[in-house]
Amino acid sequence: MKTILYGIGVGPGDPDLLTIKGKKIINQVDCLILPVKKIGDKSFAHEIIGEHLENPGVECIEMLFPMHYNQEEFKVQWAKNAKQIEAYMGQGKTCGFITLGDPTLYSTFIYLLSYLELSEDQLEIVPGITSYSALASTLKTPLTKWQEDLRIVPLQRHDQAHIMAMLENGDNFILMKPQACTQALIGALQALNLEKSFRVISYIGRENQEIIDDIEVLKTRKLPYLSTMLIKKGGFDD
Amino acid sequence: MKTILYGIGVGPGDPDLLTIKGKKIINQVDCLILPVKKIGDKSFAHEIIGEHLENPGVECIEMLFPMHYNQEEFKVQWAKNAKQIEAYMGQGKTCGFITLGDPTLYSTFIYLLSYLELSEDQLEIVPGITSYSALASTLKTPLTKWQEDLRIVPLQRHDQAHIMAMLENGDNFILMKPQACTQALIGALQALNLEKSFRVISYIGRENQEIIDDIEVLKTRKLPYLSTMLIKKGGFDD
Numbered sequence: 001m002k003t004i005l006y007g008i009g010v011g012p013g014d015p016d017l018l019t020i021k022g023k024k025i026i027n028q029v030d031c032l033i034l035p036v037k038k039i040g041d042k043s044f045a046h047e048i049i050g051e052h053l054e055n056p057g058v059e060c061i062e063m064l065f066p067m068h069y070n071q072e073e074f075k076v077q078w079a080k081n082a083k084q085i086e087a088y089m090g091q092g093k094t095c096g097f098i099t100l101g102d103p104t105l106y107s108t109f110i111y112l113l114s115y116l117e118l119s120e121d122q123l124e125i126v127p128g129i130t131s132y133s134a135l136a137s138t139l140k141t142p143l144t145k146w147q148e149d150l151r152i153v154p155l156q157r158h159d160q161a162h163i164m165a166m167l168e169n170g171d172n173f174i175l176m177k178p179q180a181c182t183q184a185l186i187g188a189l190q191a192l193n194l195e196k197s198f199r200v201i202s203y204i205g206r207e208n209q210e211i212i213d214d215i216e217v218l219k220t221r222k223l224p225y226l227s228t229m230l231i232k233k234g235g236f237d238d
Numbered sequence: 239m240k241t242i243l244y245g246i247g248v249g250p251g252d253p254d255l256l257t258i259k260g261k262k263i264i265n266q267v268d269c270l271i272l273p274v275k276k277i278g279d280k281s282f283a284h285e286i287i288g289e290h291l292e293n294p295g296v297e298c299i300e301m302l303f304p305m306h307y308n309q310e311e312f313k314v315q316w317a318k319n320a321k322q323i324e325a326y327m328g329q330g331k332t333c334g335f336i337t338l339g340d341p342t343l344y345s346t347f348i349y350l351l352s353y354l355e356l357s358e359d360q361l362e363i364v365p366g367i368t369s370y371s372a373l374a375s376t377l378k379t380p381l382t383k384w385q386e387d388l389r390i391v392p393l394q395r396h397d398q399a400h401i402m403a404m405l406e407n408g409d410n411f412i413l414m415k416p417q418a419c420t421q422a423l424i425g426a427l428q429a430l431n432l433e434k435s436f437r438v439i440s441y442i443g444r445e446n447q448e449i450i451d452d453i454e455v456l457k458t459r460k461l462p463y464l465s466t467m468l469i470k471k472g473g474f475d476d
Contacts, residue, residue, distance in 0.1 A: 009371075011257070019367065020261060020290070021254035052258070104374035104381045111383065125375035129257065129365045133247075136342035137363035143342045144390065145349065151408065152388040169407040170389070 002122055003094045005085065007109040009102040009128015010048045013205030017129045018052055025126060027055040030093035033085065035065045035108050045098040061088075065108050082115035089122070102128040106154060106176065131228045132174040135201045139211070141236055144172045148234070155180045163188040173231040179223035186219055189231070197235050202227040240360055241332045243323065245347040247340040247366015248286045251443030255367045256290055263364060265293040268331035271323065273303045273346050283336040303346050320353035327360070340366040344392060344414065369466045370412040373439045377449070379474055382410045386472070393418045401426040411469040417461035424457055427469070435473050440465040 006025050011017035026032055026049055034043035043062060053060075063081050066074065088095050099109040103125050113123075132152065136143040144150040148171035155177045158166075163184055167173065178185055178200060189195055200212040202224050212218050244263050249255035264270055264287055272281035281300060291298075301319050304312065326333050337347040341363050351361070370390065374381040382388040386409035393415045396404075401422055405411065416423055416438060427433055438450040440462050450456050 014259065016259035016262065017257050017365065019249070019255050019257055021252065023258060024254065102371045102381075104371060104379070105388070106383055107380075110380040120378070123378055125378055127255065127367045127371035127375040129367065130371070133340045133342060133365035133368070137365040140358070140361055140363055141342070142345075142348040143340075144392075145344055147392055147394065149392070150343070150390040152382065152390075154382075154385055154387070156385065 002086075002089045002118075003092055004122055004124055005089065005116070005118060006094070006096045006124050006126060007103040007107075007113075008096050008098050008126045009107070010045050010098050010100060011129035012101055012131040012134040013048060013203065013209075014134070015048050015051050017134065017205065018049060019126065019128065022049075022126050022128065023052045026053055026096055026098065027058065028094070029058060029096035031059045031061055031088050031095045033095060033097045034060055034062050035097070035099065036062050037065065037067050039064055043098075045100050048100075049098060065112075078112060078115050082112060085112075085116065099128070100131075102130050105130060105152070131204055131226075132230065134204050135174075135199070135228050135230055138201065138204060138209075139199055139230070139236075141199075141230075141232070143174070143230070148172055150174065152176065155185075157181050158184055160184040160187040160191065164191060167192060167194070167231065167233070171233055173229075173233075175229040175231065177225075177227070178229040179225065179227055182218065182221075182223055185229070186215060189215060194231060194233065197233060198229055198231045199236070200227055200229045204228070240327045240356075241330055242360055242362055243327065243354070243356060244332070244334045244362050244364060245341040245345075245351075246334050246336050246364045247345070248283050248336050248338060249367035250339055250369040250372040251286060251441065252372070253286050253289050255372065255443065256287060257364065257366065260287075260364050260366065261290045264291055264334055264336065265296065266332070267296060267334035269297045269299055269326050269333045271333060271335045272298055272300050273335070273337065274300050275303065275305050277302055281336075283338050286338075287336060303350075316350060316353050320350060323350075323354065337366070338369075340368045343368060343390070369442055369464075370468065372442050373412075373437070373466050373468055376439065376442060376447075377437055377468070377474075379437075379468075379470070381412070381468070386410055388412065390414065393423075395419050396422055398422040398425040398429070402429060405430060405432075405469070405471075409471055411467075413467040413469065415463075415465070416467040417463065417465055420456065420459075420461055423467070424453060427453060432469060432471065435471060436467055436469045437474070438465055438467045442466070
Protein backbone atom coordinates (compact mmCIF):
# COMPACT_ATOMS: atom_id res chain seq x y z
CA MET A 1 0.00 0.00 0.00
CA LYS A 2 1.32 3.38 -0.94
CA THR A 3 -0.14 6.77 -0.18
CA ILE A 4 0.64 10.34 -1.16
CA LEU A 5 3.82 12.38 -0.92
CA TYR A 6 3.30 16.15 -0.80
CA GLY A 7 6.09 18.55 -1.71
CA ILE A 8 5.20 21.79 0.04
CA GLY A 9 6.79 25.16 -0.64
CA VAL A 10 6.89 27.17 2.59
CA GLY A 11 8.02 30.45 1.01
CA PRO A 12 11.15 32.49 1.63
CA GLY A 13 11.10 33.22 5.36
CA ASP A 14 8.05 35.09 6.69
CA PRO A 15 5.84 32.38 8.24
CA ASP A 16 2.68 34.13 6.97
CA LEU A 17 3.82 33.71 3.37
CA LEU A 18 2.91 30.04 3.67
CA THR A 19 -0.23 29.37 1.59
CA ILE A 20 -3.52 28.31 3.14
CA LYS A 21 -3.16 25.04 1.22
CA GLY A 22 0.33 24.49 2.62
CA LYS A 23 -0.94 25.05 6.16
CA LYS A 24 -3.78 22.57 5.67
CA ILE A 25 -1.49 19.86 4.34
CA ILE A 26 1.26 20.13 6.97
CA ASN A 27 -1.46 19.55 9.56
CA GLN A 28 -3.05 16.60 7.71
CA VAL A 29 -0.07 14.36 6.91
CA ASP A 30 1.12 11.48 9.06
CA CYS A 31 4.83 12.30 8.64
CA LEU A 32 6.38 15.67 7.98
CA ILE A 33 9.89 15.50 6.60
CA LEU A 34 12.19 18.36 7.55
CA PRO A 35 15.37 18.61 5.47
CA VAL A 36 18.52 19.54 7.42
CA LYS A 37 22.00 20.24 6.08
CA LYS A 38 23.71 18.70 9.11
CA ILE A 39 22.45 16.46 11.89
CA GLY A 40 21.87 18.71 14.87
CA ASP A 41 21.15 21.77 12.68
CA LYS A 42 17.71 23.26 12.91
CA SER A 43 15.70 23.01 9.68
CA PHE A 44 15.07 26.54 8.38
CA ALA A 45 11.89 25.39 6.62
CA HIS A 46 10.76 23.94 9.97
CA GLU A 47 11.34 27.26 11.73
CA ILE A 48 9.16 28.95 9.10
CA ILE A 49 6.17 26.64 9.54
CA GLY A 50 6.57 26.23 13.32
CA GLU A 51 3.71 28.48 14.39
CA HIS A 52 1.35 27.01 11.78
CA LEU A 53 1.92 23.37 12.72
CA GLU A 54 -0.99 22.87 15.10
CA ASN A 55 -1.65 19.13 14.93
CA PRO A 56 0.41 17.33 17.60
CA GLY A 57 -0.29 14.02 15.86
CA VAL A 58 2.02 14.85 12.94
CA GLU A 59 5.30 12.95 13.25
CA CYS A 60 8.22 15.28 12.42
CA ILE A 61 11.26 13.59 10.89
CA GLU A 62 14.57 15.35 10.27
CA MET A 63 16.27 14.09 7.15
CA LEU A 64 19.86 14.79 6.13
CA PHE A 65 20.44 16.57 2.80
CA PRO A 66 24.09 17.59 2.86
CA MET A 67 25.11 20.49 0.60
CA HIS A 68 28.83 19.98 0.16
CA TYR A 69 29.21 16.23 -0.19
CA ASN A 70 31.12 14.77 -3.03
CA GLN A 71 28.83 13.55 -5.79
CA GLU A 72 29.02 9.87 -4.81
CA GLU A 73 28.34 10.29 -1.09
CA PHE A 74 25.58 12.70 -2.04
CA LYS A 75 23.87 10.12 -4.25
CA VAL A 76 24.12 7.45 -1.55
CA GLN A 77 22.53 9.75 1.04
CA TRP A 78 19.69 10.81 -1.27
CA ALA A 79 18.91 7.23 -2.27
CA LYS A 80 18.82 6.35 1.45
CA ASN A 81 16.39 9.22 2.11
CA ALA A 82 14.18 8.08 -0.75
CA LYS A 83 14.10 4.54 0.68
CA GLN A 84 13.08 5.94 4.08
CA ILE A 85 10.21 7.91 2.55
CA GLU A 86 9.08 4.87 0.58
CA ALA A 87 9.12 2.84 3.79
CA TYR A 88 6.77 5.34 5.49
CA MET A 89 4.52 5.35 2.45
CA GLY A 90 4.59 1.56 2.37
CA GLN A 91 3.12 1.65 5.89
CA GLY A 92 0.22 3.67 4.51
CA LYS A 93 1.49 6.95 5.93
CA THR A 94 0.98 10.16 3.98
CA CYS A 95 4.16 12.23 3.91
CA GLY A 96 4.80 15.94 3.55
CA PHE A 97 8.20 17.27 2.54
CA ILE A 98 8.74 20.96 3.26
CA THR A 99 11.06 23.02 1.14
CA LEU A 100 12.11 26.69 1.13
CA GLY A 101 10.57 28.91 -1.53
CA ASP A 102 8.85 27.00 -4.33
CA PRO A 103 9.37 23.25 -4.86
CA THR A 104 9.70 23.60 -8.64
CA LEU A 105 12.61 26.06 -8.59
CA TYR A 106 16.01 24.61 -7.65
CA SER A 107 14.58 22.78 -4.64
CA THR A 108 15.87 19.75 -2.77
CA PHE A 109 12.46 18.18 -3.25
CA ILE A 110 12.70 18.16 -7.06
CA TYR A 111 16.11 16.48 -6.93
CA LEU A 112 14.81 13.88 -4.48
CA LEU A 113 11.95 12.95 -6.84
CA SER A 114 14.29 11.26 -9.31
CA TYR A 115 15.18 8.75 -6.55
CA LEU A 116 11.54 7.88 -5.84
CA GLU A 117 9.30 5.54 -7.78
CA LEU A 118 5.93 7.17 -7.51
CA SER A 119 2.90 6.92 -9.73
CA GLU A 120 1.20 10.10 -10.92
CA ASP A 121 -1.44 9.97 -8.17
CA GLN A 122 1.08 9.44 -5.36
CA LEU A 123 2.59 12.89 -5.75
CA GLU A 124 1.22 16.36 -5.16
CA ILE A 125 3.17 19.60 -5.26
CA VAL A 126 2.04 22.74 -3.43
CA PRO A 127 3.67 25.87 -4.86
CA GLY A 128 5.33 28.42 -2.59
CA ILE A 129 6.27 32.10 -2.72
CA THR A 130 9.73 32.47 -4.26
CA SER A 131 12.52 34.48 -2.68
CA TYR A 132 12.50 36.84 -5.65
CA SER A 133 8.77 37.62 -5.46
CA ALA A 134 9.33 38.46 -1.80
CA LEU A 135 12.39 40.53 -2.76
CA ALA A 136 10.40 42.66 -5.22
CA SER A 137 7.53 43.07 -2.74
CA THR A 138 9.97 44.16 -0.05
CA LEU A 139 11.64 46.64 -2.42
CA LYS A 140 8.19 47.77 -3.66
CA THR A 141 9.42 47.50 -7.20
CA PRO A 142 8.11 45.51 -10.18
CA LEU A 143 10.18 42.50 -11.17
CA THR A 144 9.01 43.09 -14.69
CA LYS A 145 6.30 44.98 -16.53
CA TRP A 146 4.81 45.74 -19.91
CA GLN A 147 6.97 44.00 -22.55
CA GLU A 148 10.06 43.43 -20.42
CA ASP A 149 11.27 39.92 -19.65
CA LEU A 150 12.74 38.39 -16.50
CA ARG A 151 15.60 35.89 -16.37
CA ILE A 152 16.30 33.75 -13.33
CA VAL A 153 19.88 32.58 -13.35
CA PRO A 154 21.77 30.47 -10.80
CA LEU A 155 25.35 31.63 -10.44
CA GLN A 156 28.45 29.54 -9.99
CA ARG A 157 32.08 30.63 -10.01
CA HIS A 158 31.63 32.58 -13.23
CA ASP A 159 34.10 35.18 -14.43
CA GLN A 160 33.24 38.75 -15.39
CA ALA A 161 33.14 38.07 -19.15
CA HIS A 162 30.63 35.25 -18.66
CA ILE A 163 28.37 37.45 -16.54
CA MET A 164 28.59 40.34 -18.99
CA ALA A 165 27.58 38.06 -21.88
CA MET A 166 24.67 36.71 -19.83
CA LEU A 167 23.44 40.22 -19.00
CA GLU A 168 23.25 41.08 -22.71
CA ASN A 169 20.07 39.07 -23.24
CA GLY A 170 17.24 40.28 -21.08
CA ASP A 171 15.73 43.26 -19.25
CA ASN A 172 15.51 42.13 -15.63
CA PHE A 173 17.60 39.48 -13.88
CA ILE A 174 17.29 37.51 -10.70
CA LEU A 175 20.67 36.08 -9.80
CA MET A 176 20.57 33.20 -7.36
CA LYS A 177 23.66 32.62 -5.20
CA PRO A 178 25.40 35.92 -6.04
CA GLN A 179 27.88 35.02 -3.29
CA ALA A 180 29.42 32.46 -5.66
CA CYS A 181 31.13 35.18 -7.72
CA THR A 182 30.51 38.54 -6.06
CA GLN A 183 33.71 40.19 -7.33
CA ALA A 184 33.08 39.16 -10.95
CA LEU A 185 29.52 40.46 -10.61
CA ILE A 186 30.76 43.81 -9.31
CA GLY A 187 33.15 44.02 -12.26
CA ALA A 188 30.33 43.28 -14.71
CA LEU A 189 27.98 45.84 -13.14
CA GLN A 190 30.68 48.52 -13.35
CA ALA A 191 31.67 47.65 -16.91
CA LEU A 192 28.02 47.85 -18.04
CA ASN A 193 27.19 51.06 -16.11
CA LEU A 194 24.72 49.14 -13.96
CA GLU A 195 26.23 50.20 -10.61
CA LYS A 196 22.92 51.75 -9.55
CA SER A 197 20.68 49.13 -11.17
CA PHE A 198 20.99 46.32 -8.65
CA ARG A 199 19.72 45.34 -5.21
CA VAL A 200 20.89 42.41 -3.10
CA ILE A 201 18.77 41.06 -0.30
CA SER A 202 19.92 38.59 2.35
CA TYR A 203 17.84 36.70 4.94
CA ILE A 204 14.62 38.05 3.46
CA GLY A 205 11.69 38.39 5.85
CA ARG A 206 13.89 37.50 8.82
CA GLU A 207 15.04 39.66 11.70
CA ASN A 208 18.51 39.95 10.18
CA GLN A 209 17.28 40.91 6.69
CA GLU A 210 19.70 43.21 4.87
CA ILE A 211 19.36 45.10 1.58
CA ILE A 212 22.45 46.35 -0.26
CA ASP A 213 22.09 48.88 -3.10
CA ASP A 214 25.49 50.54 -2.92
CA ILE A 215 28.25 48.93 -4.96
CA GLU A 216 30.90 50.29 -2.58
CA VAL A 217 29.20 48.46 0.28
CA LEU A 218 28.89 45.31 -1.83
CA LYS A 219 32.66 45.38 -2.42
CA THR A 220 33.31 45.05 1.29
CA ARG A 221 30.81 42.27 2.06
CA LYS A 222 30.91 38.53 2.09
CA LEU A 223 27.32 37.71 1.11
CA PRO A 224 25.59 34.93 3.08
CA TYR A 225 24.17 31.78 1.48
CA LEU A 226 20.57 33.05 1.49
CA SER A 227 21.10 36.04 -0.81
CA THR A 228 19.38 37.04 -4.04
CA MET A 229 20.27 39.84 -6.47
CA LEU A 230 17.87 41.75 -8.70
CA ILE A 231 19.29 43.67 -11.67
CA LYS A 232 16.98 45.98 -13.61
CA LYS A 233 18.70 47.26 -16.73
CA GLY A 234 16.04 49.97 -17.02
CA GLY A 235 16.78 51.10 -13.44
CA PHE A 236 14.73 51.25 -10.27
CA ASP A 237 13.05 54.62 -10.73
CA ASP A 238 9.44 53.73 -11.22
CA MET B 239 -4.38 61.95 7.09
CA LYS B 240 -3.25 59.09 4.90
CA THR B 241 -3.08 55.41 5.74
CA ILE B 242 -1.76 52.29 4.04
CA LEU B 243 -2.47 50.78 0.63
CA TYR B 244 -1.83 47.03 0.38
CA GLY B 245 -1.28 45.33 -2.97
CA ILE B 246 -2.20 41.71 -2.41
CA GLY B 247 -1.40 38.86 -4.78
CA VAL B 248 -4.18 36.28 -4.58
CA GLY B 249 -2.43 33.61 -6.67
CA PRO B 250 -3.48 32.01 -9.94
CA GLY B 251 -6.93 30.54 -9.24
CA ASP B 252 -7.12 27.96 -6.44
CA PRO B 253 -8.49 29.91 -3.44
CA ASP B 254 -6.20 27.98 -1.06
CA LEU B 255 -3.11 29.30 -2.83
CA LEU B 256 -3.77 32.63 -1.14
CA THR B 257 -1.12 33.20 1.54
CA ILE B 258 -1.95 33.38 5.25
CA LYS B 259 -0.73 36.99 5.15
CA GLY B 260 -3.03 37.78 2.24
CA LYS B 261 -5.99 36.32 4.09
CA LYS B 262 -5.21 38.35 7.22
CA ILE B 263 -4.94 41.60 5.29
CA ILE B 264 -8.10 41.26 3.17
CA ASN B 265 -10.00 40.85 6.45
CA GLN B 266 -8.31 43.82 8.17
CA VAL B 267 -8.64 46.61 5.63
CA ASP B 268 -11.45 49.17 5.54
CA CYS B 269 -11.84 49.06 1.75
CA LEU B 270 -11.05 46.20 -0.58
CA ILE B 271 -10.65 47.21 -4.20
CA LEU B 272 -11.66 44.62 -6.78
CA PRO B 273 -10.43 45.33 -10.31
CA VAL B 274 -12.91 44.53 -13.08
CA LYS B 275 -12.41 44.71 -16.85
CA LYS B 276 -15.97 45.86 -17.51
CA ILE B 277 -18.67 47.25 -15.27
CA GLY B 278 -21.00 44.35 -14.53
CA ASP B 279 -18.24 41.72 -14.93
CA LYS B 280 -17.35 39.69 -11.88
CA SER B 281 -13.81 40.26 -10.62
CA PHE B 282 -11.86 37.02 -11.02
CA ALA B 283 -9.56 37.95 -8.13
CA HIS B 284 -12.71 38.51 -6.04
CA GLU B 285 -14.00 35.02 -6.88
CA ILE B 286 -10.68 33.58 -5.71
CA ILE B 287 -10.73 35.24 -2.29
CA GLY B 288 -14.51 34.92 -1.79
CA GLU B 289 -14.46 32.07 0.72
CA HIS B 290 -11.60 33.64 2.72
CA LEU B 291 -13.23 37.05 3.11
CA GLU B 292 -14.87 36.58 6.50
CA ASN B 293 -15.13 40.12 7.85
CA PRO B 294 -18.49 41.66 6.83
CA GLY B 295 -17.18 45.10 7.81
CA VAL B 296 -14.85 45.27 4.81
CA GLU B 297 -16.26 47.57 2.14
CA CYS B 298 -15.83 45.96 -1.31
CA ILE B 299 -15.40 48.38 -4.19
CA GLU B 300 -15.34 47.36 -7.84
CA MET B 301 -12.97 49.48 -9.88
CA LEU B 302 -12.79 49.59 -13.66
CA PHE B 303 -9.47 48.65 -15.29
CA PRO B 304 -10.27 48.24 -18.97
CA MET B 305 -7.87 46.08 -21.01
CA HIS B 306 -8.45 47.27 -24.56
CA TYR B 307 -8.80 51.02 -24.24
CA ASN B 308 -6.81 53.31 -26.38
CA GLN B 309 -3.81 54.71 -24.52
CA GLU B 310 -5.42 58.09 -23.76
CA GLU B 311 -8.72 56.79 -22.39
CA PHE B 312 -6.74 54.22 -20.43
CA LYS B 313 -4.63 56.90 -18.76
CA VAL B 314 -7.71 58.95 -17.87
CA GLN B 315 -9.41 55.95 -16.27
CA TRP B 316 -6.34 54.94 -14.26
CA ALA B 317 -5.77 58.47 -13.01
CA LYS B 318 -9.42 58.54 -11.96
CA ASN B 319 -8.99 55.24 -10.08
CA ALA B 320 -5.88 56.56 -8.34
CA LYS B 321 -7.81 59.68 -7.24
CA GLN B 322 -10.58 57.47 -5.82
CA ILE B 323 -8.08 55.42 -3.81
CA GLU B 324 -6.40 58.58 -2.54
CA ALA B 325 -9.81 59.89 -1.46
CA TYR B 326 -10.44 56.75 0.64
CA MET B 327 -6.97 57.00 2.13
CA GLY B 328 -7.54 60.69 2.81
CA GLN B 329 -10.51 59.66 4.96
CA GLY B 330 -8.14 57.51 7.04
CA LYS B 331 -9.28 54.26 5.45
CA THR B 332 -6.78 51.46 4.85
CA CYS B 333 -7.17 49.99 1.37
CA GLY B 334 -6.40 46.59 -0.08
CA PHE B 335 -6.06 46.04 -3.82
CA ILE B 336 -6.30 42.43 -4.93
CA THR B 337 -4.52 41.24 -8.01
CA LEU B 338 -4.18 37.86 -9.78
CA GLY B 339 -0.88 36.02 -9.34
CA ASP B 340 1.90 38.17 -7.91
CA PRO B 341 1.68 41.98 -7.74
CA THR B 342 5.26 42.48 -8.94
CA LEU B 343 4.87 40.56 -12.23
CA TYR B 344 2.89 42.32 -14.97
CA SER B 345 0.09 43.24 -12.58
CA THR B 346 -2.50 45.97 -12.78
CA PHE B 347 -1.44 47.04 -9.31
CA ILE B 348 2.13 47.88 -10.34
CA TYR B 349 0.89 50.03 -13.22
CA LEU B 350 -1.54 51.82 -10.93
CA LEU B 351 1.27 52.74 -8.52
CA SER B 352 2.76 55.27 -10.93
CA TYR B 353 -0.49 57.26 -10.67
CA LEU B 354 -0.41 57.38 -6.87
CA GLU B 355 1.60 59.69 -4.67
CA LEU B 356 2.46 57.51 -1.72
CA SER B 357 5.29 57.73 0.74
CA GLU B 358 7.37 54.61 1.46
CA ASP B 359 5.39 53.73 4.60
CA GLN B 360 1.99 54.07 2.90
CA LEU B 361 2.54 51.09 0.66
CA GLU B 362 2.87 47.39 1.39
CA ILE B 363 3.01 44.58 -1.17
CA VAL B 364 2.05 41.00 -0.33
CA PRO B 365 3.51 38.53 -2.83
CA GLY B 366 1.34 35.87 -4.45
CA ILE B 367 1.83 32.50 -6.14
CA THR B 368 2.49 33.02 -9.84
CA SER B 369 0.61 31.19 -12.58
CA TYR B 370 3.83 29.52 -13.70
CA SER B 371 4.71 28.13 -10.26
CA ALA B 372 1.21 26.65 -10.18
CA LEU B 373 1.69 25.35 -13.72
CA ALA B 374 4.89 23.48 -12.80
CA SER B 375 3.30 22.11 -9.60
CA THR B 376 0.30 20.89 -11.58
CA LEU B 377 2.55 19.26 -14.19
CA LYS B 378 4.78 17.86 -11.39
CA THR B 379 7.80 19.06 -13.28
CA PRO B 380 10.65 21.37 -12.26
CA LEU B 381 10.59 24.83 -13.82
CA THR B 382 14.36 24.79 -13.59
CA LYS B 383 17.08 22.89 -11.77
CA TRP B 384 20.84 22.63 -11.27
CA GLN B 385 22.51 25.21 -13.52
CA GLU B 386 19.61 25.81 -15.90
CA ASP B 387 18.00 29.23 -16.17
CA LEU B 388 14.38 30.30 -16.56
CA ARG B 389 13.13 33.15 -18.77
CA ILE B 390 9.72 34.70 -18.34
CA VAL B 391 8.65 36.43 -21.53
CA PRO B 392 5.40 38.23 -22.34
CA LEU B 393 4.36 37.62 -25.93
CA GLN B 394 2.82 40.06 -28.36
CA ARG B 395 2.11 39.60 -32.03
CA HIS B 396 5.61 38.29 -32.71
CA ASP B 397 6.54 36.43 -35.86
CA GLN B 398 8.25 33.05 -35.97
CA ALA B 399 11.76 34.46 -36.55
CA HIS B 400 11.47 36.67 -33.47
CA ILE B 401 10.34 33.75 -31.30
CA MET B 402 13.12 31.50 -32.63
CA ALA B 403 15.74 34.13 -31.83
CA MET B 404 14.30 34.55 -28.33
CA LEU B 405 14.39 30.78 -27.70
CA GLU B 406 18.12 30.69 -28.48
CA ASN B 407 19.08 32.22 -25.15
CA GLY B 408 17.93 30.15 -22.24
CA ASP B 409 17.04 26.66 -21.02
CA ASN B 410 13.46 26.97 -19.79
CA PHE B 411 10.85 29.51 -20.86
CA ILE B 412 7.56 30.70 -19.49
CA LEU B 413 5.63 32.44 -22.22
CA MET B 414 2.85 34.69 -21.01
CA LYS B 415 -0.07 35.32 -23.37
CA PRO B 416 0.82 32.59 -25.90
CA GLN B 417 -2.57 33.28 -27.49
CA ALA B 418 -1.11 36.50 -28.94
CA CYS B 419 0.88 34.58 -31.57
CA THR B 420 0.00 30.89 -31.33
CA GLN B 421 0.66 30.08 -35.00
CA ALA B 422 4.11 31.71 -34.95
CA LEU B 423 4.88 29.79 -31.75
CA ILE B 424 3.86 26.51 -33.34
CA GLY B 425 6.12 27.27 -36.30
CA ALA B 426 9.04 28.06 -34.00
CA LEU B 427 8.55 24.88 -31.92
CA GLN B 428 8.52 22.77 -35.08
CA ALA B 429 11.54 24.50 -36.63
CA LEU B 430 13.56 23.95 -33.43
CA ASN B 431 12.43 20.34 -32.89
CA LEU B 432 10.68 21.34 -29.67
CA GLU B 433 7.29 19.87 -30.61
CA LYS B 434 7.35 17.62 -27.54
CA SER B 435 9.03 20.12 -25.21
CA PHE B 436 6.10 22.38 -24.39
CA ARG B 437 2.98 22.41 -22.25
CA VAL B 438 0.19 25.00 -22.30
CA ILE B 439 -2.16 25.38 -19.39
CA SER B 440 -5.37 27.40 -19.41
CA TYR B 441 -7.65 28.36 -16.49
CA ILE B 442 -5.19 26.84 -14.02
CA GLY B 443 -6.70 25.54 -10.78
CA ARG B 444 -10.24 26.15 -12.05
CA GLU B 445 -12.92 23.65 -12.98
CA ASN B 446 -12.31 24.24 -16.67
CA GLN B 447 -8.50 23.84 -16.44
CA GLU B 448 -6.99 22.38 -19.62
CA ILE B 449 -3.46 21.18 -20.39
CA ILE B 450 -2.27 20.85 -23.99
CA ASP B 451 0.93 18.93 -24.77
CA ASP B 452 0.18 17.84 -28.33
CA ILE B 453 1.17 20.27 -31.06
CA GLU B 454 -1.53 18.91 -33.38
CA VAL B 455 -4.14 19.81 -30.76
CA LEU B 456 -2.55 23.23 -30.27
CA LYS B 457 -2.91 23.90 -33.99
CA THR B 458 -6.68 23.54 -33.77
CA ARG B 459 -7.26 25.68 -30.67
CA LYS B 460 -7.91 29.29 -29.95
CA LEU B 461 -6.20 29.70 -26.55
CA PRO B 462 -8.10 31.69 -23.93
CA TYR B 463 -6.72 34.82 -22.27
CA LEU B 464 -5.62 33.03 -19.09
CA SER B 465 -3.07 30.70 -20.70
CA THR B 466 0.60 30.12 -19.96
CA MET B 467 3.15 28.07 -21.90
CA LEU B 468 6.19 26.28 -20.48
CA ILE B 469 8.97 25.27 -22.86
CA LYS B 470 11.78 23.07 -21.55
CA LYS B 471 14.55 22.75 -24.13
CA GLY B 472 15.91 19.76 -22.21
CA GLY B 473 12.51 18.06 -22.39
CA PHE B 474 10.02 16.92 -19.77
CA ASP B 475 11.47 13.52 -18.95
CA ASP B 476 12.70 13.91 -15.43
